[in-house]
Amino acid sequence: MRVQTRQREGKGTRAASLRVVVSLGLALVACSAGISAAQDAQRGEIVVAQNGPFRGFNPFAPLQRLFGGGGEKRRKQPQKTQQKPRVSRPAGAPPKFDVLEKDPNAGLILVVGDRMARGVADGLKYTLAQKPQIRVEAITEDKEGFVGEGSPDWATQVVSRIRGADVQAVVVMIGRQDLGKSFSGEPPVEFMTAEWLESYRRKVDGLVRVVRQEKKPLVWAGLPPTGDELVNADFTQLNSIFQGASEDRRVRYVDIWDIFLAEDGSFSSYGPDVDGKNTRLRTNDKIDFTWAGYRKVAFFVERELSRLLGGYGGLAFEGVEDDPNFIVLTGRTTSPEALLLGGEDEEEINSASRTYRFFVKGEPLPPMQGRVDDPRMPAVAVSAPAAAVEEVFAPTSADLRESLSSTASQDAQGRVSVTVRPGSQ
Incomplete structure (x- = not known):
């Protein structure tokens, strides 16, 4: 019994020793693997390839985290090329364009009004960018017109600028910001009443009068059609006032209503631009203009300016008036309505x-x-051979021959001179 017991104890001891050795071996292997994993982690991430139900399981993950290792290797994403941000500008804002350096004594086109006037001024600057003898300046308030407590004194501003610079013409486009506003008073003058229209007419006439007193031509651009019928009715009323104030021979009213309508007479935000290309001319509110729309308005305004100023010919020839022998053949220096x-x-x-x-x-x-209409002109003597005289008068009717008296004389060379005069009948 003791022998068997000793044998069992020996076997147990050997088994325990074997387990210890195996455990130590596994620990050494694990430690070696951990050190190797740590070294690999310093060089790069470790990829553990496994199959079967334990796919994706990494027994060395705790050691990798202990020694600074990472998890599974992530695929490198391709680097995206950095794109330049797209520069967007408001619909009515002009693009960048080159402007020829203006002459120090260049004439000035003054543009007055609200946001629409500022757009027209930008369009004129673009159109006249390559003309050094003319420049454009704007006196505008985007959200102001003739009506309202904060409305500017347009007449005073215009007169002060005319007297301080070589202003050649004034352009006005206004009224968009006057919709729905009342004239101040006790009580206030309500929008579109008869009293309101009369007050508005006086404002318009006052601005026209001060410009004409300074002997400057004026171009007044009308308001366009819109996608709102009520706004169209209000704009029509205002346009009638603008047109009525343009009866002076040096005030031109530019009617843009029809040019911003479709072929069937309906409203459309699209239409041909100044180059004939069909494009968007109006903004989303169907009232204001895009840049192409402002350029189109400026095109028709500039056409009237060219007629008034003679194609800017009077500005292109400095000192012409000082030379009486100089004749301008490429443009008027006065208006055709002089x-x-x-x-x-x-x-x-x-x-x-x-x-x-x-x-x-x-x-x-x-x-x-000596002029053809002079009744005192002498009779013209016609020289011809004697034989030709009879041939000329042969087909003449007898009545006509009797109504004519003629005298003939023959010179030394045999040529006959015949003078024909009305007869006595």
Whole structure:
């Protein structure tokens, strides 16, 4: 019994020793693997390939975390190329464009009004960018018009600028910001009443009057059609006031209503631009303009300015007025509407002058000797051979020959001169 017991104890001891050795071996292997994993972690992440139900399991993950290792290797994402941010600008804002350096004495086009006027000013600057003899300046308040407590004194601002610079013409576009506003008073003058329209007319006439007193031409751009019928009715009322104030010969009203309508007369936000390309001309509110729309308005405004200022020819030839022998052939220096009698200055007309008697009284001009309408012209003598005289008068009817008297004379060379005069009948 003791022998068996000793044998069992020996076996147990050996088994325990074996377990200890195996445990130590596994520990050494694990430690070696951990050190190797740590070294690999310093060089890079470890990839553990496993199959079966334990796929994705990493027994060395605690050691990797202990020695600074990472988890599973992540795939490197391809680097995205950095794109430049897209620069967007408001619909009515102009793009960048080159402007030719202006002359120090360049004439000035003054643009007055609200946000729409500022857009027209930008369009004119773009159109006239390559003309050094003319420049554009804006006097605008985006959200102000003629009505409201904070509305500017447009007439005062315009006069002060005209007297401080070489202003060649004034452009006005206004009214968009006056919708729904009342004139101040006790009680306030409500929008679109008869009293309101009369007050508005006085404001418009006042601005026109101060510009004309400074002897400057004025171009007034009307308001456009919109996608709102109520706004269209209000704009139509305002346009009638603007057009009524443009009866002066040096005030031009630019009617843009029809050019911003579709072919069937309906409203459309799209239409041909100044280059003929179909594009968006109006913003989302269907009232304001995009940049292409402002350029289109400026195109028609500039056309009237060119007519008033003679294609800027008067500005392109400095010192022309000082040379009486210089004749401008490439542009007018006065407007085509200048009075034939008296020009731009309303001077007293001499009723005794030949020009007045001819154009006003209808008296004929005195005959000028040698001119075709001079009744005193002498009879023309026609020389011809004697044989040709009979041939010429042969087909003449007897009545016509009797009504004509002729004299013929023959020279030394045998040529006959025939003078034909009306007969006595």
